[in-house]
Amino acid sequence: MTRSLRSTVLIMIGAAVLAFQACLPQPSESMWVRKAVTNDGLLTVWWRVVGERDELPESDPFDIEVRVDDASGGPADVALEMDAEMPHHGHGMNVRPVVERIGPGRFLVKGVLLHMSGRWEMAFDLGDPDGVRWRRAQCTVEAP
């Protein structure tokens, strides 16, 4: 491998790591380490896999807990729909998760299933109280 090619590969790996960073579990004292911001920048979604270790299981259904903050950091008054897809493969999940509101800006999403290992895009659609406007926060995860 030439020096320039090696450098290019290293740069690409570095860029990929940065791109995924927003979705990867990061060292924190908080239980909320997975984060996605709506594409218009107005709302922040924090989410975690329910269980002791906040890890994505391998081809098994799992539940996630979701917290949605508004711009001030308080709980956002929104409705939630959750979906996931593999854009490279052109498919989504084989199931539709059930969303349950468990508190102001807090949700439990039951039955998420990333049935194939690889790169998935998690999408959190957040609806205003009147149901007219929806915003999306999305992030990428690597399913085992």
Add this chain to the structure above:
Amino acid sequence: MILDCPQHAQPVAQIEDLRGACSVAFVTSTLAQSLGLPEGAQGMIVLECERGVLRAVGESGVGAELPMTPPLRAPVAVAADDEALLVVEQAPPRLRIVHGAVTTYLGDAVLRKPVAVAAHGTLIAVADASLRQVVVFDLAATANAVVARADGVMPAGVAFDAAGRLWWTDSAAHRVHRWVITDPGPGEAFGERGAFPGQFTEPTGIVCRDGCVYICDHLNHRIAVLDESTGRMAGWWGMHAVIPRQGKGRIHYPDALAFTPDGTRAFVCEGFEDRVQVLSPGGPAPINDGLSIPREGVSSHFGPDASALGPIMAMIEPETGSVMIFNLMGSTLAPAHIATFGGSGALPGRYPSISSVCALPGERVAVVDRSNARLDVISASPDRSKPVAFDQFLPRLVASTDLVAMARPIGGKHPLIVDLAWDGAELLALDPANRCVWRFDRQGAPDRYSTGEPKRTDLPEGMREPVQLAASHGELVVADRAGGALWIGQLDGSWSRITELGRDDTSVKLVRPFGVAIAEDGSLAVTEESTDGLHIVAWGPEHSTELVSSTQARGILDHQFWLPQGVTAFRDGVLVVDRGNHRFQAFGTDGAWRFTGSLGKFYTRKREQVRQNELPAVAPAPTTTGGDS
């Protein structure tokens, strides 16, 4: 259970040059005589939607035009029983019933956009795409009253079975319903979007016969055959035409079908191909003749709409319910495909029945869907500091507007957006169901009056079938296909109507205009379905127009069209979706051809010849019907 429905069918004949062949019916000798046809004459009649005429057809070819008095006005469907001929018209929207020398009309002030009709005894069922209903009239009731209604998303076809149950297709919900009309609701539903057995993609025409149901599975390019008792798919006829003009058993966008009384022949309308194929039900599955891979023909699908603004262009791919994004800032003239997004589904960012796209400032794209009634705004902004490459992760859904929730507080109907346009300040959405143009900001949020109501501009009373709009700084241009006109709207809500472009001896009359676009220099481009035309005009005083260029040429060569539909401003010219050729073509505002392209193919030099695959001659076909399982 052994199914007796014919699982396959064999090609017998092709009848060409039937412009926009959209509907077909068998006329008995009794009815033929009452219509003034020669004694003993009976057979198929085909409705040519683009010419607005009915024509007799047979296996040997095209016959005479049926004289109709008064002439048909924007007809879209035909049906017949022993006594009467039924023709659905859209200008105005109503049903013409021809019974001997007597012509009557049904549905005035009830129907909005009727698209299909079927009769059973005294009952007449009409599918109405704008009402989003199937409406059943009873000719035995007082004033031919409506006796039943079923709600859908976009009803497209109706047929009664022998037991009097009404089968109907919903093209936007991709379902088929079986409904006992004395029962409430839409009836049982069969199918979902998809191409596997038991699935449909935009089902349209439907016929019931001898315990089987035959459905034009429009975007799956096949005739789906269902067992009437179970609703299960028993088989399907046809194979997708890989390139346009292929036939001989390959089916391309089927619209309607009808059987001869003995059931030995089925006539299938393919308006997209301007033809009818005659099939013989039964026989074996079609063989692979090795002609599935195109040589030079262009093979990508494009829907009716395209939109370009600055560095990006968006086009619809209806077969997969997705949107393709093109980069216009590459090193060559060719638009480069950089992402596809969408696909069928219920959530934001999914498009079960996509209807329009609109490029917005900031490398964003608005997308609207008929089925889920959502307006999405997608960001598709590549990193311009690097070479732009295909990236499936590029599109990001920024926001979505639930149009039903938006219209509900003001008592609006379920919105049915057919086109979007950016006027430089607002995003405009053409909604025939609510007879208005809704206004949104560049984020796709409804613009609102001080009262909180969403802003809108009402459409004029006389507008028949609004299909596309263009806008520039508050001025609107709407193409009225069934009305054969353009409507020019102003900010104050006033409208004027144009039926002719140009003046004096350099003018062209509009027949079925479809696409409209305002180019960068203010020129107006209009596509015309009935003449395969592209007209470019400059504005004069008082909305007069000067014809700059007019191309009316059917064919597959460059600077020829086959069903031109959407048109968009593109760089300093315009780009036309040449839908019937599965490609797009770009022109200057002087009408000069610039290039032809599709996915992976691009031509800047005019071609004198385009090679297409040749299909073998049609083999002699069996004439029997029945099961082959």
